[in-house]
Amino acid sequence: MSNEPRRPGRHFLQIPGPTPVPERILNAMSMQILDHRGPQFQQLGLRVLSSIKSIFKTASNVIIFPASGTGAWEAALVNTLSPGDKIVMVETGQFGTLWKVMAERMGLVVDFIPTDWRTGAEAGAIEQRLRQDKDKSIKAVCVVHNETATGCRSHIDEIRKGMDAAGHPALLMVDTVSSLASMDLRHDEWGIDVTVSGSQKGLMLPPGLSFTAVSDKALAASKTAKLPRAFWNWDDMISNNANGFFPYTPATGLLYGLDEAIRMLHEEGLENVFIRHERHAEAVRRAVRGWGLEVLCRDPKYYSPVVTSVMMPEGHNADAFRKVVLETFNMSLGTGLNKLAGKVFRIGHLGDTNDLTIMGALTGVEMGLEVAGVPHRKGGVAAAMDFLADVAKPVAAKAA
Numbered sequence: 264m265s266n267e268p269r270r271p272g273r274h275f276l277q278i279p280g281p282t283p284v285p286e287r288i289l290n291a292m293s294m295q296i297l298d299h300r301g302p303q304f305q306q307l308g309l310r311v312l313s314s315i316k317s318i319f320k321t322a323s324n325v326i327i328f329p330a331s332g333t334g335a336w337e338a339a340l341v342n343t344l345s346p347g348d349k350i351v352m353v354e355t356g357q358f359g360t361l362w363k364v365m366a367e368r369m370g371l372v373v374d375f376i377p378t379d380w381r382t383g384a385e386a387g388a389i390e391q392r393l394r395q396d397k398d399k400s401i402k403a404v405c406v407v408h409n410e411t412a413t414g415c416r417s418h419i420d421e422i423r424k425g426m427d428a429a430g431h432p433a434l435l436m437v438d439t440v441s442s443l444a445s446m447d448l449r450h451d452e453w454g455i456d457v458t459v460s461g462s463q464k465g466l467m468l469p470p471g472l473s474f475t476a477v478s479d480k481a482l483a484a485s486k487t488a489k490l491p492r493a494f495w496n497w498d499d500m501i502s503n504n505a506n507g508f509f510p511y512t513p514a515t516g517l518l519y520g521l522d523e524a525i526r527m528l529h530e531e532g533l534e535n536v537f538i539r540h541e542r543h544a545e546a547v548r549r550a551v552r553g554w555g556l557e558v559l560c561r562d563p564k565y566y567s568p569v570v571t572s573v574m575m576p577e578g579h580n581a582d583a584f585r586k587v588v589l590e591t592f593n594m595s596l597g598t599g600l601n602k603l604a605g606k607v608f609r610i611g612h613l614g615d616t617n618d619l620t621i622m623g624a625l626t627g628v629e630m631g632l633e634v635a636g637v638p639h640r641k642g643g644v645a646a647a648m649d650f651l652a653d654v655a656k657p658v659a660a661k662a663a
């Protein structure tokens with residue numbers, strides 16, 4: 264028993280992942296453990312391994328590891344590359360940086376394209392690197408679809424076009440840990456070779472599953488790639504998955520949850536899920552402007568539909584503000600990572616959210632700014648309300 268007094272109502276978990284898990288998924292996971300080599304599991308395995316493809320928009324294999332998203336980063340690299348291989352990565356923010364640090368630990372040679380952490384990966388900059396690579400020695404381009412640390416997205420379709428324009432054969436690997444099932448992602452159509460993801464953000468599941476969707480080209484590369492791999496070996500997974508099984512014990516409970524999550528996403532319709540995220544992101548940005556504060560992402564082209572980083576006014580610490588919000592209103596906001604520590608707080612608006620959960624979160628921020636004595640204008644919450652009501656009007660009229 265904790266000595267903390269009970270906090271009535273629910274906690275507002277407004278970080279950009281993990282996200283709150285809907286009741287239906289909690290219930291679906293509340294199952295007795297089953298034999299992962301038995302016929303009942305086999306049906307579940309076959310079902311999720313097939314239906315997960317619709318979320319990645321791919322006909323290829325989606326490999327599911329019992330791991331956090333970081334595991335899928337590693338799986339992507341070790342299955343396709345060899346020690347000393349040259350790759351291009353983009354410093355979109357903390358997650359782009361962590362993936363690069365991992366690649367270097369594995370003995371890969373990274374050309375790291377810098378940004379100021381206020382924008383997405385630019386297709387033109389990547390294309391230029393590839394055009395300069397006359398002997399085609401670059402083996403892969405790795406980008407983060409939605410940089411969770413900054414609230415800036417990247418446009419993967421444009422990056423693909425740039426790679427094609429350069430006529431370069433490098434593999435395209437994309438981290439979609441915080442974008443999958445919240446933002447449009449088309450593994451096949453965009454010519455992605457490895458799409459990396461995790462369970463605890465847009466998929467509305469607890470942490471613990473990681474995914475790699477693998478193109479034929481990536482699979483072919485894995486036949487000659489020499490980085491050592493054992494746990495992350497795609498071959499063992501693919502051969503076992505063909506019958507609905509796994510080479511080692513899968514996270515059975517989470518797979519029950521995944522089955523339900525995929526069903527829920529299709530009941531709403533993926534397109535509607537994406538529109539909902541765009542709407543909530545716009546409401547949040549209008550609130551931020553209403554408060555007279557600045558969104559970290561400096562170009563609307565790169566605005567993230569799932570997370571907004573808000574810059575603190577000079578002389579005020581974002582973590583002190585977050586502490587006031589947590590203690591006063593029982594809401595968790597995302598912290599600033601690495602060089603953004605203390606300078607920004609992040610509002611997560613992804614996963615199982617609706618207009619009122621977003622409004623509740625924004626109200627908590629506006630009251631928190633007041634309580635913490637952070638200089639701001641009133642009217643952010645009102646601006647978000649006006650926007651959401653305006654969007655709802657034609658929808659309500661049509662239903663009437």
Ligand SMILES: *Cc1c(COP(=O)(O)O)cnc(C)c1O
Nearest residue numbers: 331332333358409411440441461
């Ligand atoms: C959360 C996140 C990760 C890391 O995932 P873990 O599950 O914490 O290992 C990687 N990339 C992005 C973009 C993320 O948002």
